[in-house]
Amino acid sequence: MNNRIEDKIEKLRLQYRQTAIKADNEFLFPYDNFENLIKEGLHTINLPDKYGGESLGFVDTSKMIVELSKGCPSTALCLAMHFYTIGGLQRMLSPEIKEEIFLKVWEEGALFGSIGDPNVFLSNPKKSNKESYINITKVKDGYVINGVKRFVSGSFIIRYLPIYGIVGGESIKEYGLTALLIDMETKGISIKKNWNYSGMRASMTHDVSFENVYVPQKYLIGEEGEGVRYTENLIYWFRLLLVSVYQGISLKAYDYIIELVKNKVDKTTGKKLALLPSAQSKLAKMRILIKNSSTQLIFTCQKADKENKERSFTNSLYEDSLITKYIITNSAVKVINLAMDIEGTSSLNKSSLLEMLYRDVRAGSFHPPTDDKIEEYISKRELGIISIS
DSSP, X not given: OOHHHHHHHHHHHHHHHHHHHHHHHTTOOOHHHHHHHHHTTOTTTTSOGGGTOXXXXXXXXXXXXXXXXXXXXXXXXHHHHHHHHHHHHTTTSOHHHHHHHHHHHHHHOOEEOOOOOTHHHHTOTTSOHHHHOEEEEEETTEEEEEEEEEEETTGGGXXXXXXXXXXXXXXXXXXXXXXXXXXXXXXXXXXXXOOOOSSSGGGOOEEEEEEEEEEEGGGEESSTTOHHHHTTTXXXXXXXXXXXXXXXXXXXXXXXXXXXXXHOBOTTTOSBGGGXXXXXXXXXXXXXXXXXXXXXXXXXXXXXXXXXXXXXXXHHHHHHHHHHHHHHXXXXXXXXXXXHHHHOGGGGSTTXXXXXXXXXXXXXXXXXXXXXXXXXXXXHHHTTSOOOO
16 A cells, blocks of 8 residues: 555545544434545545556555544444455456446445345245345346345445345255345335444444345346355455454544543542553553454455465465454454543543444444354364364
């Protein structure tokens, strides 16, 4: 990543920081943040130069998400979904479709949403279609889809949304899902404004409803019934850019606490917090957690870049990406808790930075896979009970 790009990212980070708490408190979507990103030409950053990009890989795209999250976590979450999707789709789409949609990203500022977790389908085969499934009906020259896509971050500004669904009569098995790319300007799509969660409030992660939405055949990703196999590499982009958001939250809290400790005077002792062993200890613990997370993230991103160039992701990377998700999301919660311990009661003030970050950081553990699933996978693999092929 060159200095020109870094300067643009820093400019955006400072802009995002100015409005993050206001957007959270007033439950507002930060449209300006995305418009400014597009104006700076950073929305294509991990696309090839023929589409206005810089061909950034895992390491540099992760760095950008970390920095932008230090400005506004909700914005960074939406952008992580965009960048991970276009990062992965480059190896999945036909040359003709890439030319069509990536040019729209560059020239029109089109943004992408996240495809979601296929395990919602695969692990709940008896669950009601209305709750979990997007039903796909094969028609001439394409498909018609009906159903709901849950938790679409940045729903108001997305142009393209990849989805998993089940073609009529298709059995739900390991590779029994079909992946399609949806143009959100298509008739029959509506946003269900039901996002009312305490964390990442400004992300507007609403549900998207599809009612008899026509999808041309050309927007099929891979083959019918083989959607999971064809989108496997999205897993790595998703996990590593997602956790970059939470690493940014940790750093945002740390930067805030450093200044607080240097300048705040303890009312009981009359000394600056910087001179108190308890504050020093907590600050050191924050630093150690952040440093460990950073080392893990960079290591795994470097490994992903290497394997991406070789066009073959290994089982080792799969496990490393799970461990990275586990370490960073859990460490981030601990970092925020330590920061709040240092600041004290005022950190619970509704308009305080740490109060917002406390709510935002808790979202990390709920992104798939959850901690218990990661622990189950790692232990079973070590015991030889399961393997990932």
